[in-house]
Amino acid sequence: MAYFWSLAALIPLNNYGHYIHWGVIDISLANFIVIVLMIIAFIAALFLPFPGRSRRKESR
Amino acid sequence: MSTAEIERQWTTRLRKRATGHLPPEKLLPDTQPAYVSSWIYVFGVTTLAALMLVILSGIILAIRGPQWWHSSSIGHFVNSTHLWSVEIFFFAMIVHLWGKFFMAAWRGGRSLTWVTGVVTFLASVGTAFTGYVSQTNFDSQWISTQAKDGINATGAGSIFNVLNLGQMLMWHIVLLPLAAVLLTTIHVLMVRVKGVVPPFEEQNGATK
CATH class of the missing domain: 1.10.287 (Helix Hairpins)
Known part of the structure; x- marks a missing residue:
């Protein structure tokens, strides 16, 4: 349980949120991080080899 | 009952139409095309x-x-x-939406698959929103009081009152989940009927 609370303390949730202001764009840091992670997942999905793909190609 | 009468029954016609479009081996296929082996x-x-x-x-x-x-x-x-x-x-x-957009997944008569996906996304946004205002905590109070002005500006506030917890909870746990699950089911069935969209080079006959 103590381990759980020490883990939770890594991200303080009782403070004001952080926001990024860039011209007309105004976005919370949390939302910005999620969007960046989605872009990384999308690019990784395009380029990372899928397990067993070469074997399937050979059997075609 | 004669054979002709049986053939005219709505149950017979519906079963034949359903099994014609979606036979069991297509509904739960044993294998997928090689191009599906991608993240x-x-x-x-x-x-x-x-x-x-x-x-x-x-x-x-x-x-x-x-x-x-x-x-x-x-x-x-x-x-x-x-x-x-x-x-x-x-x-x-x-990420699924981005992938399908860039492979133009509406190709090959799959427009209804794409459209049901888009509508499912919209229904899901509504379900999530009504969930956020149904938490029964300070967060939900804050979100609903912020959202009411936007909703009221559209005119929808007269029938969709985000400050009405009972109404929002009903939308969140009955109406919108029903819509989202029904649309998802139609979307998946459309994928099974039309098959997973092939990459452009597969459609053009070229193979890597």
């Missing part, structure tokens, strides 16, 4: 898996109620499971 094709089924977890955790929350999910450790856990499965649901659905 970009994984995000659709990830969305489905997350949706199942959303519904399962939502059912448990509905059984036990707000007192339980606010005050007990297990309630907190199930409440968080509900939130984080929604986060995974939207994360996977957006």
Whole structure:
């Protein structure tokens, strides 16, 4: 349980949120991080080899 | 009853139409085309898996109620499971959407598959929104009082009052989940009927 609370303390949730202001764009840091992670997942999905793909190609 | 009469029955016609469009081997196929072995094709089924977890955790929350999910450790856990499965649901659905957009997944008579996906996304946004305003905490009070001005500006506030907790909860646990699950079912059945969209080079006859 103590381990759980020490883990939770890594991200303080009782403070004001952080926001990024860039011209007309105004976005919370949390939302910005999620969007960046989605872009990384999308690019990784395009380029990372899928397990067993070469074997399937050979059997075609 | 004569054979001609049996053939005219709506049950006979419906069964023949359904099995004609979607025979069992097409509904639950044993194999998939080689091009499906790519990570970009994984995000659709990830969305489905997350949706199942959303519904399962939502059912448990509905059984036990707000007192339980606010005050007990297990309630907190199930409440968080509900939130984080929604986060995974939207994360996977957006990457799925990007993947399908850039491979023009509406090709080959798949326009209805694309459209049902788009409408499912919109229904899911509504379901998530009504969930945020149904939490029964300060967060939901803040979100609903902020959202009311936007909703009222559209004129929808006369029938869709975000400050009405009872109404929002009903939309969140009955109407919108029904719509989202029904649309998802149609979407998946359309994928099974038309098959997974091939890459451009496969459609043009070229192979790597």
